[in-house]
Amino acid sequence: MTNVPVFDGHNDFLLRLQKQPGNRDTIWLKGDGTGQLDLPRMQAGGFAGGFFAVWCPSPEHEGDSHYDDDWKNPPYDVPLPEALSLEYALPIAVAEIGHLMWMERTGTLSICRSVADIRQAMAEGRIAAILHMEGAEAIGTDLDALHVWHAAGLRSLGPVWSRPTAFGHGVPFRFPSSPDTGDGLTAAGKDLIRECNALKIMVDLSHLNEKGFNDVAAISDAPLVATHSNAHAVSPTARNLTDRQLRMIAESNGMVGLNYACSFLRPDGRQDTDTGFDVMLRHLDHLISILGEDRVGLGSDFDGAEIPAPLGDVAGLPRLIEALRAHGYGEALVEKLGYRNWLALLERTWGC
Incomplete structure (x- = not known):
């Protein structure tokens, strides 16, 4: 069977470039063998495009390596970093967006503002990139920067x-835990959701706690979307979605992208790459059982997570596609999970 193109819900590749800006030609265009993404491996794996996140690391937790020991030995409750100031986050966000624009200037990638743009980039062999912001620290409460x-x-x-x-407020890195971990949106947060709706900016629920999720659901007139989240019923970490949340997403005609992070996949919550495709399939089965076949996709968290060894990196996507087929998913469903559902969701959200 032919390889299925993959449109992906989340990656942190821009942070890799931000850490090594002088080496970005090698990292992106040639591939230096580090991380999980680069252009040659994307092309080899059938990665057609996805959401490229702008994310600002906390200065006291650069690299976040202090989490590793906790995540490998559940239960855990990792303290969250302090909030970032606008003044700190703004130049980092500008630099990361600059890296994405440089990638576009190489002729290998297109920053897409519509589904028509995505389809054109895919047809012409360029990576179709959606500019995504993970955490709105680079936006002031006046929303001018938005x-x-x-x-x-x-x-x-x-x-x-x-x-x-x-x-x-986001959910902490806590296992086991429900996502009901604190207060919901602030007044400024509610204004942000309304303005995103007005601008047709998709709102991502993947890191929000349960009260924040409920606030977005009450305010938003767009489909509810979690770009890189899994089923709490399979792995009871705070980051995963409860069945109640999944039903709300289904009722809004929204979508969930499967996160490949081992600590959010495994029922024991361990960050252990000795994890097979079987647990990914358990999450997909559960998500599909509630959301239906038209509202589930892939949301890797490439370059932001420890992922199952059988997948390895983006070049391993054909192995994941074959695992979907071997599990009994028909070709129509495999294509929906691979890319068609994301494109349909974006048409519903953006209207173009």
Whole structure:
């Protein structure tokens, strides 16, 4: 069977470039063998495009290596970093968006503002990139910067990463735990959701806690979307979605992208790459049982997570596609999971 193109819900590749800006030609165009993404491996794996996240690391937790021991030995409850100031986050966000624009200038990638743009990039062999912001620290509460980022191509935004922002509260890295871990959106956060709706910027729920999720559901007139989240019924970590949340997403005609992070896949919550495709399939089965076949996709978290060894990196995507087929998913469903559902969701959200 032919390889199925994959449109992916989340990656952190821009942070890799931000850490080594002088080496970006080698990292992106040639591939230096590090990380999980680069252009040659994307092309080899059938990675057609996806959401490229702008994310600002906390200065005291650069690299976040302090989490590793906790995640390998559940139960755990990792303290969250402090909120970032706008003044700190703004230049990092600008630099990361600059890296994505440089990637576009190489002729290998297109920053897409519509589904028509995505289809054209895929047809012409360029990576189709959606500019996404993971945590709105680079936006002030007056929301002026939101309009600047929208003009630069921003079409997807998560109000929080796990640490708090002026707009709301994320879930902690806690296992086992429900996502009901604190307060919901602030007044500024509710304004942010309304403005995203007005600008047709997709709102990503993947890091919001349960009360924040409920607030978005009550305010938003767009489909509810979690770009890189899994089923709490399979792995009871705070980051995963309960069946109640999944039903709300289904009722809104929204979507969930499967996160490949081992600690969010495994029932024991361990960050252990000795993890097979079987647990990924358990999550997909559960998600499909509630959301249906038209509202589930892939949301790897490439370059932001420890992922199952059988997958390895983006070049391993054909092995995942074959695992879907071997599991009994028909070709129509495999194509929906691979890319068709994301494109349909974006048409519903953006209207173009």
